[in-house]
Amino acid sequence: MTASAVSFSGVEKIFRRPRLLGAICHTAVQDLSFDIPAGEITGLLGLNGAGKTTIMKLLTGLLFPTAGSVRIFGLPPSGQAAKAKVGFLPELPYFPPQIKPGAALAYYGRLSGLSGKELALAAAAALERTGLEPHADKCIAEFSKGMLQRLGLAQALLHKPDLLVLDEPVSGLDPLAIHDIRRLLAGLNAEGRTIFLSSHSISDVEKLCGRVLIMVRGRLAKIVARAEWEAAPGGLESIFVEAVK
Amino acid sequence: MAGAATAGRARGLPLLFAALLAWGAGGFAAYKEYRSPFPPPGEIHVPPQGAAGDMFALAFGARRVFADLWFVRLMQYYGTADLSEHEAHAAGGSHQGCSHGADFGGGNYPLFLPLARHILEIDPGFVSAGLYGAGALAFNINRTTEAEELLAYGLRYSPKEWKYLNVLAAIGYSKAGNPAAVAEQIQPLLKEPECPVMLKQLSAFLNKKAGNYAAAAVIYADIAATSHDAAYVENARRELSRLAGRTEK
Amino acid sequence: MRNFLPLAWAVAVNSFVESVRHRFFTLFSVFAFTAIYASLLAGVMAVDQEARVLADLGLALMELTALAYVLFQVSSSLLKEAETKTIYLVFSRPVPRGAYLAGKMGGVMLTAAFMLAVMGCMHLALLSFRGFPPPEAYAWALAGSFFKLAVITAFAFFVSLFSTSSVSTLVISGIMWTLGHFVSETRFIAEQAPGVKAALLKGAILLIPNLQLFNARDAAGVTGALSPTAVFSGAAWILAAYFASLWLLARKEF
Numbered sequence: 001m002t003a004s005a006v007s008f009s010g011v012e013k014i015f016r017r018p019r020l021l022g023a024i025c026h027t028a029v030q031d032l033s034f035d036i037p038a039g040e041i042t043g044l045l046g047l048n049g050a051g052k053t054t055i056m057k058l059l060t061g062l063l064f065p066t067a068g069s070v071r072i073f074g075l076p077p078s079g080q081a082a083k084a085k086v087g088f089l090p091e092l093p094y095f096p097p098q099i100k101p102g103a104a105l106a107y108y109g110r111l112s113g114l115s116g117k118e119l120a121l122a123a124a125a126a127l128e129r130t131g132l133e134p135h136a137d138k139c140i141a142e143f144s145k146g147m148l149q150r151l152g153l154a155q156a157l158l159h160k161p162d163l164l165v166l167d168e169p170v171s172g173l174d175p176l177a178i179h180d181i182r183r184l185l186a187g188l189n190a191e192g193r194t195i196f197l198s199s200h201s202i203s204d205v206e207k208l209c210g211r212v213l214i215m216v217r218g219r220l221a222k223i224v225a226r227a228e229w230e231a232a233p234g235g236l237e238s239i240f241v242e243a244v245k
Numbered sequence: 246m247a248g249a250a251t252a253g254r255a256r257g258l259p260l261l262f263a264a265l266l267a268w269g270a271g272g273f274a275a276y277k278e279y280r281s282p283f284p285p286p287g288e289i290h291v292p293p294q295g296a297a298g299d300m301f302a303l304a305f306g307a308r309r310v311f312a313d314l315w316f317v318r319l320m321q322y323y324g325t326a327d328l329s330e331h332e333a334h335a336a337g338g339s340h341q342g343c344s345h346g347a348d349f350g351g352g353n354y355p356l357f358l359p360l361a362r363h364i365l366e367i368d369p370g371f372v373s374a375g376l377y378g379a380g381a382l383a384f385n386i387n388r389t390t391e392a393e394e395l396l397a398y399g400l401r402y403s404p405k406e407w408k409y410l411n412v413l414a415a416i417g418y419s420k421a422g423n424p425a426a427v428a429e430q431i432q433p434l435l436k437e438p439e440c441p442v443m444l445k446q447l448s449a450f451l452n453k454k455a456g457n458y459a460a461a462a463v464i465y466a467d468i469a470a471t472s473h474d475a476a477y478v479e480n481a482r483r484e485l486s487r488l489a490g491r492t493e494k
Numbered sequence: 495m496r497n498f499l500p501l502a503w504a505v506a507v508n509s510f511v512e513s514v515r516h517r518f519f520t521l522f523s524v525f526a527f528t529a530i531y532a533s534l535l536a537g538v539m540a541v542d543q544e545a546r547v548l549a550d551l552g553l554a555l556m557e558l559t560a561l562a563y564v565l566f567q568v569s570s571s572l573l574k575e576a577e578t579k580t581i582y583l584v585f586s587r588p589v590p591r592g593a594y595l596a597g598k599m600g601g602v603m604l605t606a607a608f609m610l611a612v613m614g615c616m617h618l619a620l621l622s623f624r625g626f627p628p629p630e631a632y633a634w635a636l637a638g639s640f641f642k643l644a645v646i647t648a649f650a651f652f653v654s655l656f657s658t659s660s661v662s663t664l665v666i667s668g669i670m671w672t673l674g675h676f677v678s679e680t681r682f683i684a685e686q687a688p689g690v691k692a693a694l695l696k697g698a699i700l701l702i703p704n705l706q707l708f709n710a711r712d713a714a715g716v717t718g719a720l721s722p723t724a725v726f727s728g729a730a731w732i733l734a735a736y737f738a739s740l741w742l743l744a745r746k747e748f
Contacts, residue, residue, distance in 0.1 A: 062747065285679070
């Protein structure tokens with residue numbers, strides 16, 4: 001049996017917004033239970049507001065569950081041990097525009113516990129892996145959207161994490177950039193890394209993932225394996241549309 | 246299950262407790278140690294235009310700055326009215342009734358004491374201002390009672406300030422008509438950086454009057470070299486040229 | 495926990511470099527330079543007290559300029575990192591929130607120290623140009639200003655973690671700054687007041703950091719060194735604000 005990289009068990013997340021009298025509660029996810037096997041690429045699909053980003057943030061310790069438990073390789077996600085195994089790419093990452101990519105990676109590398117020669121090597125390797133080496137001398141202000149996304153991926157790879165959590169990794173990119181990112185992710189997975197990515201693009205998820213979780217209004221509507229959608233007449237799209245209707 | 250959020254809240258209580266403890270320790274230590282060297286707010290008599298400045302002085306911990314600005318205001322108030330009058334006479338071609346600046350700094354100046362005292366109410370450490378105010382009141386404007394009142398106030402918050410005591414003694418000797426003793430009391434102040442130029446000028450004048458021309462010349466030379474007040478410098482140079490003739494003889 | 499200091503230092507250096515690179519830093523520096531040199535006019539008007547006026551005005555302007563900049567930095571720092579999602583890249587890493595907070599506070603305090611040092615050099619150059627030596631206890635005056643700024647920086651970070659906007663952080667911190675200079679006056683009123691009013695005022699004295707403790711530049715006659723109690727109180731207030739901020743940050747979700 002493959003070990004679980006990620007395990008959600010009865011997870012609920014309620015956001016409370018205090019008002020003058022009482023509070024407004026919004027349930028982002030409820031009764032969420034699933035496992036992501038180690039070494040696989042798992043996709044997360046859903047309409048806007050379905051809870052995809054909430055799940056990403058619960059995984060990375062940016063949010064705390066109101067109920068249930070989340071485990072990363074058996075560890076609580078807010079602990080340092082779990083975070084050392086996770087590389088996170090948020091949607092549309094921001095980097096200070098006036099610095100060079102090497103400086104940005106050096107900062108995040110230090111925050112990942114790297115230093116000295118190890119840090120320099122890791123930063124250089126991350127730039128090379130993401131195809132940013134030719135642009136190492138440019139300021140980030142000169143980067144295109146695709147290059148920024150690659151830099152975001154580079155910072156997630158610095159500390160050689162076992163699990164990559166990617167929130168909309170190809171959002172707003174042109175087809176060539178999307179192709180490059182997909183190839184990169186496939187390569188990372190081939191090295192044994194678990195990848196969990198969310199996306200609005202069904203076709204990208206279809207090409208890359210072995211399993212897909214479909215979220216509908218905060219609930220896990222369906223888990224679809226590759227074999228299932230390959231066998232379905234309309235592919236993953238028809239399964240998705242059916243699930244969200 | 247209550248969830249990680251609740252567990253996190255419980256874990257955080259020692260932090261909150263530590264914060265309150267540390268803040269209390271800091272506050273308690275400060276409360277025990279700090280004694281304000283400044284006059285209490287009830288003693289600050291705000292002159293006609295000045296409440297806003299005093300508020301800023303206290304609010305930003307900038308008493309010295311505002312005391313400086315009040316000092317500039319005092320000097321502007323006191324100004325060079327008499328010398329200007331002399332220059333106006335010279336320009337008009339007539340010197341009838343002109344004292345030629347000999348009656349240096351005399352005049353009414355009804356707000357002089359409140360303005361001078363206000364400086365010390367804001368910054369009692371501004372010794373120069375206290376000496377300047379007392380010197381002007383006692384020896385120029387001839388209001389010795391007010392000068393003594395100003396010095397007494399200064400001594401309340403600077404009880405070890407010997408310069409105030411010396412000037413008080415000088416005022417006493419002046420009232421007794423003993424100019425030599427006045428000069429003797431002022432003499433130790435002359436080397437002090439806080440000594441206002443007007444007291445230097447007074448000392449030089451008294452020395453000259455007593456026939457100690459060499460001593461007077463030294464003081465006038467010091468005024469000419471160190472003072473930035475054009476009126477005093479000009480007067481000092483004038484006196485030096487007069488004294489040059491006398492000391493040569 | 496062995497990584498705490500290196501991580502805090504990395505955050506502090508990053509925060510400092512970003513502060514100094516910010517375009518507002520240049521604006522504030524130009525303003526400080528202009529104001530310090532404009533104080534020449536007040537110095538000339540003070541005639542024989544020019545040295546004192548130049549020293550006092552310069553020190554006060556330096557402190558106020560540094561205060562404005564650090565409050566601006568603190569009020570916008572965490573908010574900006576949350577808005578740009580930079581904070582996601584930090585807290586998804588094995589960075590203890592305490593180390594991050596210590597680094598952020600340290601970075602702003604480093605910036606304050608740097609500003610005071612640079613402006614101090616400008617100021618001393620001006621005094622030298624006018625032929626005046628450095629004022630007595632100048633270093634203590636700067637140290638006192640730094641301590642005040644450090645205390646208010648720590649407090650402002652705490653406020654920024656629960657306030658809804660950077661403007662409210664600025665306003666609340668500004669109010670605490672002025673209240674901190676009124677502690678001795680508050681004490682005087684407390685000693686004159688009856689019953690409950692006195693107790694409330696005395697409570698307020700314990701709650702408000704007495705910034706006059708560090709006001710070496712304004713002390714009567716500029717007597718010089720900060721007392722050990724002043725240093726202890728300053729450190730205690732900074733630590734308290736740090737713990738309280740950490741209590742809020744540990745519970746904060748992004």
